[in-house]
Amino acid sequence: MTDSSLGLGGAGAAAGQRPAGAISAYWQPVAAAVLLLALWPLQQALLQRDGGRTLVFALAIGLALGVVLQRSRFCFYCHARDWLQRDDPRGILAIILALAVGLVGMTVVQSSWLPNPQAGQLPPDMHIGPVSWVLVLAGLAFGAGMLVSGSCISAHWYRLAEGSAASPFALLGTALGFALGFQTWNPLYSLAVADAPVVWLPQHLGYGGALLLQLGVLAAWAAWVWQRHVQQRQRSLQVPAAPIDPERAAPRSLPALWRSLWQGRWNYALGGLLVGLICTAAIVRMRPLGVTALIGSQVRGALQGQGWVPERLNGLDGFAGCATLPAATWATPNALVLLGLLAGAFIAAFASRQFRPRLPTGCDAGRGLLGGVLLGWGAMTGIGCTVGTLLSGGMAGALSGWVFGAAMLLVLWLGFRWQTWWGSRA
Template sequence: MTTTTTSNHPIKFLSPIAAVALLTALALSTRWVEGLAGGRTLVFALVTGAVLGLVLQRSRFCFYCHARDWFEGGNPRGLLAIVLALAVGLVGHTVVLGGWLPVPQPGKLPPDMHIGPVSWVLVAAGLSFGAGMVVSGSCISAHWYRLAEGSAVSPFALLGSALGFILGFKTWNGLYSLSVADAPVVWLPAHLGYGGALLVQLAVLAAVAAWLWRGFAREQVPEDVRAAGVPGLRAVWQRLWSGRWSYWVGGLAVGLIGALAIVRMRPLGVTATLGSAARQWAQGQGLIPDRLDGLDGFAGCATLPQSTWLTPNALLLAGLVAGAFIAALASRQFAPRWPTWRDAARGLSGGVLLGWGAMTGLGCTIGTLLSGGMAGGLSAWVFAASLFFAVWAGLRAKALLGKTSKT
C-alpha cells in the first residue's frame, strides 16, 4: 500500500505559488482603494491589516493559546509576548497622545481611544469572553487568522460571535441603566500624568513579567542549541516560512503596529465591522431596540450601522484575513478540513460567549485589552484580569471533567 506524504500533497505544493498570486492581487487592489474617498487612510488600513494578519499567523499570537500554555504547561513565552506588546504600545501611545493632548485632564479623553466605563458589567463581559475562548479554542482575533488557515471551528465561532453581539444588544439597555450609565471612565494619565501613568503601568507589566519568568527555571536548554551560533541567511529565510516565529517577535511587532495604527486611523480593533453588521441586520429584523442607550457615545469598537462597508476597520479586517492567508499558504500551513458537528457546536456556543462579552465590554482582546491598555485605560486592566481568570477557571474545569470521564 502506498501513501502520499504531506509535502507532496497538491495543496501543500501549490501553496507558495498561490501566496505570491494573492500578494500580487492585494498589492494591485491598493491602487483601486486609493481612488476612493479617504483612499489613503483606507490603503493604510488594508496594508496595516495585512501586516498584522501575517504577524498573528506566523507568530501564533493568540491570547487563549498563550494563556493555556502557561496555565497547563508552565510555558511563559506567549504571555510574555503579550506583556511586551503592551509595553511597546504603551510607550508609543504615550508619545503620540502627549503630542495630541499635551495636558491630560479628568473628564477630557483623547478621541477614539478604547477607554470604557469600569463596573461589574465589564467584569461580566471579561468573564464571558474568557469562557468563550476556552469553549471555542481562540479569541476573536485568532479566529480571524485561523479562518485563513482553514480552521473548521472558526467559521462557526465568528457566526456565533455575531449572534452573541445580537444578544448583547438585547441586554444592553437594561445593563446600561443598572450600572454602566453611572460607571466611571478612568483614563490613568488624567489622574497620574503621562509620566506617572507610564511608570505605574510599566511597573505592573514588569511585575507580571517577573512572575512569569519563573517558568524558565524549569527548562533545560540543550547544549547544541546554545552552541548553534548565528544562522546563515538561507537558514534565516527558511525559518521565516517554516514552523512559527519566536514569541517575542510577535509581541514586539504587535506592539509597534498598535502604536503606529493610531497615527492614521482609529486604534486597533477587530469586532467593529462584525458588530455593525449584526446590529444592522438585527435592527432590520426588529430583534433589538432601535435605541441603544449611551452605546454610541463610548469609544471602542463602535457598532453603528454603516451606509458603506468600505471603512478603515472593514479594510483592516480584510487585510488581516488576506495577510494571514498569504502567510499560511507561504508556510504550507493552510490545512482545511470538513467540520464535524462537534466543531460546529464548539464554535457556535463559544462564539456566543465571545460576542456577548465583546459587545458588552466594548471590544475584545485586541480592542478593549490591547488598544485600551496601550492608551492607559483602567478598563483594559479590569477586562484582562476577568478574562484570564475565566480562562484559568475554564481550563481547570475541563481538566476535572476529563478526569471524571476517565474514571
Template sequence: MVVGLLFTAYQLSDNEGTGVNAALSLLIGSALGIAFERGRFCFFCIFRDAIEDRDTTPFLSILSAIAVGAIGYAVIFGQFLPDTSSDRLPPNAHIGPVSTALVVAGLAFGIGMALSGACISGHLYRIGQGSLRAYPALFGSLIGFGLGFKSWNTLYSKSISDAPTTWLPHYLGYGGSLALTLLLLALIAVVAIKFGKNSTPLSNPVATKIDLASLRQSLLINRWRPLTTGAIFGVIGTFAYLRIEPLGVTRQISTTSRTYFEGQGWIPQNLDGLDLMAGCIAVVSTAIVNNGWLILGIVIASFAAALAGNRFKFQQITWRNAITALVGGLLLGWSSMIALGCTVGVLLSGTQSFALSGWVFFATAFTGAWIGIKLKLHKL
C-alpha cells in the same frame, strides 16, 4: 497574493467612496495577519499554554505588545492632549467605563474562548490557516452581538451609565502612567517566568550562517520570537491609532449584526449612551467600514503566510466541536459588545492607552479562560 493586496489598496486609495483610510486599513490588516500567523498570536492559545502546560514564554508577547504600544501612545497623547489635568480624554482612544458589566463580559469572553478554541482575532487568522471551526464561531459571534444589543439598555441603566471612566494620566500624568504600566508588566513577567516550569526557550537557535535557506526558515517556518512578535503588534497599534483608529477587530462584525437585527426590529433602535462611548462601536451601515478592510487584510495575509510556510491545512470539524464553537462564539460576541471590544480592542488598545478598563478586561478574560480550561471546556 501580496501584489493583489497592494493593488487593491492602491485602488481603494484612489476611490472617492472609500478613500485613503480604507487602503491603510487593508495594509494594516495585512501586517496584522502576517504577525498573527507567524507569531501564533492567539490569546486563548497563549493563555492555555500558560495555564495548562505551564509554558509562559508565549505569554510574554502580550506583555511586550502592551509595553511597546504604551510608549507609542504616550508620545501621541502628548501631541493630542498635552494637559492631562482636564476632564478631556484623547480622541477615539479605547478608554471605557469600569463596571460590573465589564467584569461579567470579561469572564464570559474568557469562557467563550475556551469553548470555541480561540478569541475573535484568533478565529480570523485561523481562517487563513484552514480552520473550518472558525466559521461557526464567527457566525455565533454575529448572533452574540445581537444579544448584546438586546441587553444593552438594561445593563447600561443598571451598571454602565454611572460607572467611572478611569484614565490613569488624569492622576499620574503620562510619565507616571507609563512608569506604572511598565512596572506592572515587569512584575507580571517575573511571575510568569517563575510559574513557567515547562517554558520553551525565549529565542530560536541562531543559524551558523545567513543565507536564503536560513532566512526562509526564520521568516516563514519558525515561529517568530514572542518579544519580537509583541513589539511588532505594539508598533502596528501605535501607527493604526495615529493614522486611523485604535486597533480592534470587532467593529465590522458588530456593525453587520446591528444593521441586520435593527432592520428586523429585533433590537432597540436607541441604544442608550452607546454611540457616545469609545471602543469598537457599531454603526448602522450596509457599507464596508474601515475595520472591514482591516479584517479582510488579516484573513488574506494570514492565508498567504500559512501557504508560504506549508502550514495551510483544512482542519477537521465535527458536529460536536462545531456546536461548541457556535456557543463559544455567542459568548464572544455578547461580551465584546458589552465590553466595547475584544482582546485586541479592549485588552491591547485599552491597556496601551492607560485605561483601567483594559486591565480589568485583561484580568477577567484570563480568569474566564482559566475557569474554562480547568472545566476542560476546550476539550469538548
C-alpha cells in the same frame, strides 16, 4: 485543543507514503504570491475614494497584523493555556511585551495630541470605556467563550486561513452573540453602565505616573511568571537539552533568512514586539485597532432593519471602541483592517504551507457556535475584545482594558484548573 496544532506539524507519514496534502501543498506559495499581487488593484481603487490614503493605510496595517499573528501564532487563549497548563511562559511574556511596547508608543502619541491630560478631556477615539460590574461580566463571558471555542476572535480570523474547522462556526456564533448583546444592552446600561466612571489613568496620574504604574505592573507580572517557571523547573527532573535543530538555527545567508520566515513559527518575543508596534502605528492615521466592529455594525444594521434590535442603544455610540453604528459604505478603515488581516493571514499560511483544511465535525460546530455566542456577547457588552479593549484600551491607559483582561484571565485560570482536575480523574 485541536485548532492550536494547525500548521505546527503532525505525525509523520508511513514509510514510502507521501504525507497527506503534500502534493497540494506545492501550490500554496504560488497562491500567496497571487493573493499579494491581487491587493495592488484594490489599493489603487481605494486611493480614488474619499479618505483613500487612510483606507490604504488601514489595509496595510491589517496585512501586517495578519502576517504577524499567523506566523508568530499570537493567540491570547493559546498563550494563556501554555502558561497555566504547561508551564511554558514564552507566550504570556510575548503578550506582556506587546502591552509594554504599545503602552510606551501610545503614551508618546497621546502626549503630542493632548499635552495636558488632566484638563478633563479624553484623547479622541481612544478605547476608554466605563468600568462597572457589567464590564467584569463581559470579560468573564469572553474568557468562557475562549475556553469553549479554543481561541479569541482575532485568532479565529487568522485561523480561517489555516483551514480551522471550528473558526467559521465561532465567527457565526460571534454574530449571534452580538445580536444577543444588543438585546441586553439597554437594561444593563440603565442598571450600571450609565453612571459608571470612565477612567483614563493619565488623567489622574499624569502621563509619567500612569506609564510608570502600568509598566511597573507589567514588569512585576513578567518577573513573577519567569521566577515561577524557574522554580518549577528546579523542582522537576530535567531532561538534557536536545541539540539545536539545524533548520531552526540562526540563518547564515539571505536565502536562509528568507526560508526561515516561512518555516515553523516566529519567535514569541518577535511576535509580541511587532504586535505592540503595529498597535501604536495604527493610531497615527486612524482609530485604534479592533476586529469586532465590522461584525457588530453588520449585525446591528440587519437586525434594526427588521425591527429586532432597538433603534436607540442608549449611550453605546458615545463610547469609543467596538463602534457598531451601521456605516453607509463598506469601505471603512475598520473593514479594511479586517480585510487586510484575512489577506495577510492567508498569504502567510499559504507561503508557509500551513493551509490544512478539514471537514468540521459536530463537536467543531457545537463548540464553535456556543463559544462564539459567548465571545460575541462579551465583546459587544465590553465594547471590544482582546484587541480592541485589552490591547488598544490598556495601551492607551484605560482602566477598562485592564479590568476586562483581568476578568478574562480569571476565567481562563479557573477553566484550565478544572480541565486539569477533570483529566486527573480519567
